[in-house]
Amino acid sequence: MSLYRHADYERERSFHADVVIVGTGAGGAAAGAVLAEAGLDVIFVEEGGYHPTSSFNPYMSESVPRLYRDAGTTAILGRPPIPYMEGRCVGGTTVINGGMAYRAPDDVLVGWERLTGDAAYGPGGMAPLFAEVEATISARRQRPESIGDDNRIMHLGAKKLGWKSEVNPRAQDHCVGTNNCVLGCPTGGKQSALVSTMPRAMRAGARCLTELRAERLIVENGRCVGVVGRSPDPRTRRRFTEVTVRGDAVVVAAGAIHTPYLLLGQRVGRPSRQLGRNFLCHPNAKVMAFYPFDVKAWQGVSQWSQVREFRNEGILFAENMIPPWPAGAAMPWHGDASMALLERYNQMLVTGVLVEDSTTGRVTRGPLGMPLTRYDITDWDFHRFVEGVKRLSELHFAMGADMLVLPFRGLHVARSMDDVRKVTVDTVKRKHIELFTVHLMGTARLGARPEDSVVDPNGQLWDLPGCYVADASLFPTAVGVNPQVTIMALAYQVGRRLADRLLGRRARAA
């Protein structure tokens, strides 16, 4: 057997492998693939369930609890609070993300090289890893038959205003614009970890323990030698079966919130006290536009392009169409007023203003297995959101939109630029901006010295030998672009170095 579910733990509650990997998202699956292909015995521990491509559908009713952490009710505390989405399934967040495939910019990597003291994390060292990742996930521009009218309006609108709009590379192979990215791609076109790196690992003999949440690390003689997990009864979600998974090394790749949550339970990260700090999240704000003609934005790929004219200010615009259920839930009206807008769903275009972090937050351990994440946007972020929303509104009105729903509580409706101009940092409060994020990064940062980082350049915790990190937690600083490619590149790096070390030890023993 190579894939286990809750019922299987009645028969088998103890496992052993060379490497135990916590998480099967962008980082965990990539690290697992290179370790398994190197000939090592790999076991994944995945909190979520296994849902193959054939199970994906356009309905939220079962898809959200199946695929999303906490059924999509997760939020970062702060002023304002920021809801976030994270995958909880085999393939992790890559199953529900948009699949943007950008490399970390060179200026960011120059900083990483300096912070880690390791040329492998600089532009030259990362380039071949990026190329390898791009080949793995088939990162490329969209085919014409996947492009819809919302893509055209955004891209051509930017051109009309003289703004730079770049066509995105996306993790896709023959994507045909089904636009179901947020509930799993039913065509198999999006190259999530579920259809790219996880199959590689499974073909190489890896095992995957699903529906099993890693609760604590096993530490013996000062070294991490496994994890203890608990699998909830699928019906009640109250009774648990405890499972022990031991290995020569443990790679934690549970994401930038749950990786520090797990590690903080072990009281590690002490030399620098940086574990859980340096949290980054690329917050974004939605602008919903209504046009006096059909757009049918639910047909065609999400985010064909990004408006990068204001990249130097750390501001990006992108279209990001969503199904009616999150659109209706996010609208600031209920009853017939809500329906009046949703009856124009085919004329609606959902777009976002993404702002690069200018501050950091912190993850701590809360009660009942709940991480607490705190992040407060700065005055500078608030200013950029207000300006970004104004500029994006300008694009929509230039393209013929007749109404916008802005992300400011109390000032939602704009029917012209005159309405938009009423929004200033003085007329809206910072706590009343409605934000959202899917990019969670930076809570177990890489570094050259234990005094100011959590893990060493091999990805190993400075103060817990045998315990590695291979996800977005590693980011020493924000990347300012969609992080999937960078996460996978770092995971390849950590996985390869760990494989070299374990195989070297095996060779010496032989």
Added chain:
Amino acid sequence: MARAMTPEGPERPARPRAPRAMEDIGARLAEEMSRTSEALARHPADGWVFADPYPMSRDLVGAFHGLIRAVIPSAPAVPDVEVRIEQQVRRMMPYMQPLVAFGFTLVLRALDLAPLWRGRAPRRLRDMTPAAASALLEELERSRIGPVSDMVVAARAAILAPYYDLDEVCAHIDYQPLSFMRDRIALRRRLVGGGAVRPSDLIGPYSEQVATLVRDVPEEPEGAQ
């Protein structure tokens, strides 16, 4: 290559890589992970067991139904809409953090009693007409007290998300993705199999306005990076 400062652990005997049979099982699983289906079923049969609904007393369910009536639009008429939304939310609650799920039950209680603590009427929200209850919720959402406003936002999102996922409501707003998705799945199979793109495979333009745009400003050509 940088080296960790920590010592390596005790050595163990070499373990053989996965046996052939295991790799065969893994290969089959790998193939299954990517295999598509045109079923697009609301309740896919992939072996996953759905949790039982979150326990609620009959009284709390009554409060929830009252809130649903106040939040959902008056049209279209959807059979058993209150029960269907209530059941859907209760089936999602076991997957939430326990504190969040319990907090939601407190929100239901607080909003049901809102006419009393707001001093609007000597009865509960569930006993008001949907229009009056809806108006009270709008008033609460405008409250200067953050938690009061947040309660309405949370309840509205929890109710309207499953509401706009109902087949009848999707049909009402002319969002019918199944046939489109099935066509796209078939298209991708054809393209992966080496088939050529036909003009009918393109999406849109759906309006003269966008058609004009495309004519006036050519799109970027498709191509590898």
